[in-house]
Amino acid sequence: MALLDETAGPAVLDRRGFLIMQAGLAAAIAERWLAVEPPKVNAALQGGRVDAVLLDCFEQRLPALRRMDASLGGGSVRSLVDAELRLVTDLLNQGSYSATAGNRLLSIAAELGRIAGWASFDAGFHAAAERYWFAALHAAHSASDRATGANILKCMSLQRVDTERPSEALRLADAARAGAKHAPPRVRAMLTTRLARTHAVLGESLACEKRLAEADAEMSHADEQPSPAWASYFDHAEYAAQVAACYLLLERHRASDHWLQQTLALQPAERSRDRATYLIWRAESVLNLGDVEHACALVSEAAPDVAATRSVRNHRRLLDIHGRLTAHRHPAALALDERVRSLLT
Known part of the structure; x- marks a missing residue:
């Protein structure tokens, strides 16, 4: 509860674009998560009763938040998800609920923390992402929700890949898979x-x-x-x-x-951010196979979606492949240069 309370709100303001956990700490947390039995939610707190109707409402809003993130990019939704996490955290602190309802509320908090962490990661706020995921992992563990905890570790693993800590990424991914064997x-x-x-x-x-x-x-x-x-x-x-x-x-x-x-x-059409990512990945494969013109066409198709979403990771991918293509001095690359520059401007 302390971790959730310290994370929802303050983390969204953290604009440091680098990891804050020392090397190996995340992997140690993952392995501890794998070994320790989850505690149970016990006493109800003072305040309004958290009933099934309210829990259903929170759970039904989660898919919309995921869709918005996939369509608009992390920079557009991270504050919205943080506000939702803040509300759920307040209910956990101040509300009254059964042990079953408490577990559901903790699982909701865990998934909101995962989405907030992913949105922060996508927007380039690595320290904020770590804080969300660390709190979310504890919430999932307290709810005895192994699958959600494994999904959080999976996200943390990808962050370690992107920040050039592959050995730690492997330990996180291995713990995630081991924890979700059922x-x-x-x-x-x-x-x-x-x-x-x-x-x-x-x-x-x-x-x-x-x-x-x-x-x-x-x-x-x-x-x-x-x-x-x-x-x-x-x-x-x-x-x-x-x-x-x-x-x-x-x-x-x-x-x-x-x-x-x-x-x-x-x-699916609504996953415009992912589609742009995969078009850029295919452009990289095609370029390495020697087809500069086709690679330019793929990047040109991806560029509008990259420009329309607030995804730092995709902006970096676009700039990287754009730089590699323009180095070829191919007519298609020169035309692409103008298109990408105008879109990003």
Whole structure:
């Protein structure tokens, strides 16, 4: 409760674009989370009664927040999610509820903290993301919600990849997968592909391929069991994208291009930020295969969505591939240069 109270509100103001946890601490937390039995919510607090109708209301709002993040980018929604987390934290502190309702409220707080952390990460606020995820992990653990905790660790793992701490990323991804061994197949497939991706970052191709084979087997059963609402985004389009990410990291560009064609064909229109990401990834694969003109066309298609969303990660991806393409002095690259500059201006 203290962590949630210190995080909702103050974290959104933290504009440091770097990690604040010392090296190895996040992985140590992940491994402790894996080993310690969750406590139970006991006594009800003074204040208004938190009933099932109110809990349903909070849970029904979560998908809309996820959709807004996927469409608008983290910079546009992080304050909104923080306000929602602040309200839920106040109810946990001041409300009255049963142990069952308390667990549901803690799970809601955990998912809000995860979304707030992801939005902060996407917007380039790494310290804020760490604070949200650390508090969210504790909330999920207190609610005995292993699957949500594993999803939070999965997010933390990707942050470690982006901030060049691949060994720690691997430990986080491994703990996430181990902690969700009884989760539905869709969740296990999601966590296994993240583990495969960390192996790819480390250049461990055999370990990566082994995990991808496991993920493929898990994904083949994804529709056979109900999954948590937050896992619904991990459909076959997203699965294909994560497989492609592994092959892109391993510099197997034909395989990456094959999987990216699949994900772009299946990608829902409302996930404009992710679509832009995967267009840029495909442009990188195509460029490495020697087709500058096609790569320029893919980046040109991605550029409007990148410009329209507040996603620092996608802006950086666009600038990186744009710089690589313009170095070729190809007519298509020169035309792209004008387009990208006008959009970003």
